[in-house]
Amino acid sequence: MATPGKPLIEVVNLEKDYPTGGGVFQALRGVSLSIAAGEFVAIMGASGSGKSTFMNLLGCLDRPTRGSYHLDGRDVSRLSSDQLAALRNREIGFVFQGFNLLPKLTALDNVALPLMYAGMGREARRRQAQATLDRVGLGERSHHTPLQLSGGQQQRVAIARALASRPRIIFADEPTGNLDSETSRQVMGFFSQLNREEGITLVLVTHEADIAAYARRRIRFQDGRVVEDVAQAEATA
Amino acid sequence: MIFTSLFETAWHALATHRMRSFLTMLGMVIGVAAVILMLAIGQGAQAMVRSAIESMGSNLFIIMSGATTTGGARVATGNAPSLTFDDADAIRDLKDLVAAAPVSPGSAQLIYGGVNWSTSVFGTTPDYAVVRDWPMAAGGFFSDADVRSGARVAVIGQVVARELFGDEDPIGKIIRIRQAPFEVIGVLAAKGQSLDGRDQDDAVMVPISSAQQKIFSSSLRNRARFIMAQAVSEKSMDAAEAAINDLLRSRHRIGVGQEDDFTVRNLTAIAETAASTTRIMSLLLGAIAAISLVVGGIGIMNIMLVSVTERTREIGIRMAIGARRRDVLWQFLIEALTLSLIGCGIGLLLGIGGAWLVASLAGLPVAVTPSSVLMAVGVSFLIGVFFGFYPARRAAGLDPIEALRSQ
Numbered sequence: 197m198a199t200p201g202k203p204l205i206e207v208v209n210l211e212k213d214y215p216t217g218g219g220v221f222q223a224l225r226g227v228s229l230s231i232a233a234g235e236f237v238a239i240m241g242a243s244g245s246g247k248s249t250f251m252n253l254l255g256c257l258d259r260p261t262r263g264s265y266h267l268d269g270r271d272v273s274r275l276s277s278d279q280l281a282a283l284r285n286r287e288i289g290f291v292f293q294g295f296n297l298l299p300k301l302t303a304l305d306n307v308a309l310p311l312m313y314a315g316m317g318r319e320a321r322r323r324q325a326q327a328t329l330d331r332v333g334l335g336e337r338s339h340h341t342p343l344q345l346s347g348g349q350q351q352r353v354a355i356a357r358a359l360a361s362r363p364r365i366i367f368a369d370e371p372t373g374n375l376d377s378e379t380s381r382q383v384m385g386f387f388s389q390l391n392r393e394e395g396i397t398l399v400l401v402t403h404e405a406d407i408a409a410y411a412r413r414r415i416r417f418q419d420g421r422v423v424e425d426v427a428q429a430e431a432t433a
Numbered sequence: 434m435i436f437t438s439l440f441e442t443a444w445h446a447l448a449t450h451r452m453r454s455f456l457t458m459l460g461m462v463i464g465v466a467a468v469i470l471m472l473a474i475g476q477g478a479q480a481m482v483r484s485a486i487e488s489m490g491s492n493l494f495i496i497m498s499g500a501t502t503t504g505g506a507r508v509a510t511g512n513a514p515s516l517t518f519d520d521a522d523a524i525r526d527l528k529d530l531v532a533a534a535p536v537s538p539g540s541a542q543l544i545y546g547g548v549n550w551s552t553s554v555f556g557t558t559p560d561y562a563v564v565r566d567w568p569m570a571a572g573g574f575f576s577d578a579d580v581r582s583g584a585r586v587a588v589i590g591q592v593v594a595r596e597l598f599g600d601e602d603p604i605g606k607i608i609r610i611r612q613a614p615f616e617v618i619g620v621l622a623a624k625g626q627s628l629d630g631r632d633q634d635d636a637v638m639v640p641i642s643s644a645q646q647k648i649f650s651s652s653l654r655n656r657a658r659f660i661m662a663q664a665v666s667e668k669s670m671d672a673a674e675a676a677i678n679d680l681l682r683s684r685h686r687i688g689v690g691q692e693d694d695f696t697v698r699n700l701t702a703i704a705e706t707a708a709s710t711t712r713i714m715s716l717l718l719g720a721i722a723a724i725s726l727v728v729g730g731i732g733i734m735n736i737m738l739v740s741v742t743e744r745t746r747e748i749g750i751r752m753a754i755g756a757r758r759r760d761v762l763w764q765f766l767i768e769a770l771t772l773s774l775i776g777c778g779i780g781l782l783l784g785i786g787g788a789w790l791v792a793s794l795a796g797l798p799v800a801v802t803p804s805s806v807l808m809a810v811g812v813s814f815l816i817g818v819f820f821g822f823y824p825a826r827r828a829a830g831l832d833p834i835e836a837l838r839s840q
Contacts, residue, residue, distance in 0.1 A: 257753060257833045278757045285755020296750045296837065300449045312438045313755040357754065 202269055203230035204364065204397055205254060210263035212249050223249040225420040226263070233364065236391045236398045238408035241417030248369070250417065251401050255288055255367045256280045268364070285313050289358025293370035295350045297342040303329060303353045304338040310361045328356045332386065348379035355386065365397040366390070372407055384410045439760075443768040446740075457736040458776035460729030461816070465780025465809045466787060467722035472805040473788035475715020477798035481626065482711045486704040488624040488633060490565040492664040493700040496524070496677060498657070514656040515685065515694040518558075518641070521660045523680055525560065529665050529673035534560035535657030537641050539649050544609040545597040552593055553636045554610060556644025564663040572604045572619030575640050583642040587615040591623045592635040613647040615639060628707055670699060723812070729776065730816035737769050737824035748828050749836025762829035769821020770814065777813035781806060 212224040224246045231237055241247040252258040253265060256272055259280075265272045267283065275283065284290075289310075297306045304325050311321035329338050332352040334345075342350050351371060358366050368387065372380035388410055391398045402408050409428070416424035447454040498514035521535040537556035542549055555561070562574045575586045587608065594603050603617045624633040645654055664673040674697055681687075681695050741748070748761055756764075788799040 252834050255753075257837075278759070281752065281755050281757040281760075284753060290753050292837070296746070296753075298747055298750060300445065309751070310754040312442075313751075313757070313760060318438065318441075361755070 204233040204235075204268055205231040205399075206264075206266045207254075207260075208264045210250070210253060210260050210265060212246075212253060212258070213261045223420055224253070224260070227420075227422055228263075229415065229422060229425060231397065231399065233397055234391070234395045235413060236388070236400070236411045237413045237415060238400045238402060238411035239415050239417065240401075240403060240405075240408050242403065245417040246420040247401050247417040249420075251367055251369055251399070254399060255290060256283050281313075285310055286361055287364050289355075289361070289363040289366040291351070291354050291358050291366060291368040291371045293373035295342065295347075295354045295374070297350060297353055297357070299342050302339050302341055303334060303345065303356075306342070306353055307338075307356045307360050310357060314361055325356070325360055328360045329353070331359065332356045346379075347375050348382060351375060351379075351383055352386070355383070359390075359396075363396070365399065367399050367401070369401045370403075371400070372402070372404070380407065439763050439767050440771070442764055443771045446764075446768055447771060450740075453736065454772060457733055457772055458779065460732035461726070461773050461776025461813060462729075462780040462783060464722070464726030464729035465777045465813060466783035467725050468719060468809050468812075469781060469784025469801060469805060470787045470791070471718035471722040472715065472808075473784070473799040473801045474791065474797060475711070475718045476800040476802055476805065477792075478711045479708070479715055480800050481798045482628065482704075482708050485626055485628045486708060489627065489700060489704060490567070490661075490663065491701065492667055492670060493564060494662045494664065494670075494674065494677065495698050495700055496520075496660040496662060496681070497696045497698070498659065499694065499696065514658050516657045516660055516681075518655045518657060520681060520684060521558070521560075521657060521662075523684060524660060524662050524677055527673065527676045527680060529669040529676055531663050531665055532560040532563040533660055533662035534558045534564055535641055535660050536561065537644050537649065537656075537658055539644070541611040541648055543593065543597060543637065545606065548597050550593060550596040552590075554644060554648060555636060555638050556641035556648070557638055558641055561638065561661065564661045567624065568622045570620045570622040571602075572617070574619055574638070580640040580642050583646055584640055585613065585615045585643055585647060586618045586640065588619040588621060588638040589617055590621050590634040590636045592632060593637055594620045610637065610639070611648050615643075615647075628704060667701070670701065674699060726809075726812060726816065730773065730820040733769055733772055733776075733817065734820035734824060737765060737821055738827070740768075741765060741824045741828040744828075745831060745836045745839040748831050749833050749839065752831070752833035753837060758829040761831075762825045765825035765828045766818065766821045769825065770817035773813045773817030773821070774810075777810055780813075781809060784809075 207230070208228045210224055210227040211222065214221045214223055227250060239247045239251065249258075253260055256267070259273055267287065272280070272283070298309070301309070304322060307328055308321040308325035311324055316324070326335065326338055329335050332355055334349060334352050334356065337345060337349060342353065345353065371387070372383055375383060384407060387398055387400070390396045398411070400408070400411055408414055411428070413427050414424065415422055496516065498516045516535065518535050521533045524530055525533040534557050539554050539556075540551060541554045542551045558580050559574050559577055570591065572588070574588055575584065579586055587610065589597070589603060597603070597608065598606070603620055606617050607614050608617055609615070621634070621638070627633050639648065641657065662677065664670050677697050678693070682693065685694055687693060751761060785801050788801050791797050792799045
């Protein structure tokens, strides 16, 4: 759990530049905010607003050009790429729009993958992966490959993979983008439950208002800046 | 990260692309098989030459009647042999020499009971067994007394013993050599092929005097076609050669500027030349095969590069969920290594099988040595590392965000 009094995520004057043909594209132009442990945050914005860049920085996939990012009190911008990988492995779970499962692996092996990189033995990680699949209600399908599963089931496998190493934070990038509305509702309900019952911090990137409505805080990006940061009542699923 | 997991991952990746993995391996398979086969043939030839040299006897000279041209090719002399038995005795008495045997060679038909066999007949002296370092399998060699008295005794080689006597004991039996009866008093031990490919065991030895009187009916008594002589040691070979030349020139009264009527050849030197020729040949064969091994390695690199490009997204996913750069590097390196080592294994089997085929069908001597197998495995390993490293490093160097974005 987070150190009391300190936010889990704290960014100050975060900036990210991308070199372009003619010069520099400023994807983020000084973002400062903090997210406490156990929050459920929706990040909204049009494409090009900087929300994906922000998400990549928070997810330790990238390092800021300027500004600071503290994750649980650690200055992430100073970590080596190996240390970032370890952080992603242990503290962070990702859920992507396109599921990003490895198509040749079974659901079980997909879920066990982060545990392999954590150095866990074969049997132990299979046990833990199976338990995680049980949690998302796919225990019966553990030996199916992604192509043998429906979109909703694939996304649940992806969620199980994100949960497998028991991370503190889950970043979900348009997690319902490829799902129909009914399945979307189920997935979002599951996210809400995870947040409510297990205290997992959830950061959700979406451009759909009804999906963002599941979160209890809404942050809106525009042109690389935060233009809105409001608390909202939890939607009733 | 645990290595067994890496091997599992690599194995899985290769197993899901069976056809591609197989084709990638094929280069290694052919390369390793070629190396093993070529080395086997080369080493077989070397082994054959080596055993022929060993069977020849050591520190050996052959002194032939007749001169040579400057090119080294012997002139066919229709004339009488210039060398005498006394020449042989005089050579033996030189301080650098231990033995010298005059030899009068020919061929004749042997008859024992109802069986006949044509073979080489060597009229010689007991020194012949000394210079050729030729032990007996049964019985004994004839003596100097037998030579002096022209005794009708014979010592036969293994092939002759087998062809004439079969399972019978030849010792004490009377054989006819060109109608003349000879008593078999000894059987020589097996020697195998000589450097020029003749079977040395297909021969019969008789006292030189008896050969000339009873078999060849030669009018040239006391003359030898050649003399085989053995030097004291390898170091004394040069001194011995000079001494033989001086001795024979003075014995044959050859004046300054006159051409020798004999030729001294250092057989050991000739043998060494033969050995180094086969060594160079086998090196050449190995080098050509090694090129195909390198080509196989390049094939692996090629496919690994394609694989890295194709699997960019997979690499991105792995990085996002916590794979470190070195985990990705190892994953691809181990894949390349697995490919090259499995290819090597199949190549080994094919190469050994091919060597066996060559041995049994073409009758060539082959020798698959542990060192050539070890070398093939070692080189395959190095090729896997060398040609796998670049694609693996490229995979490990990918940016996770870019990689995730790729399709």
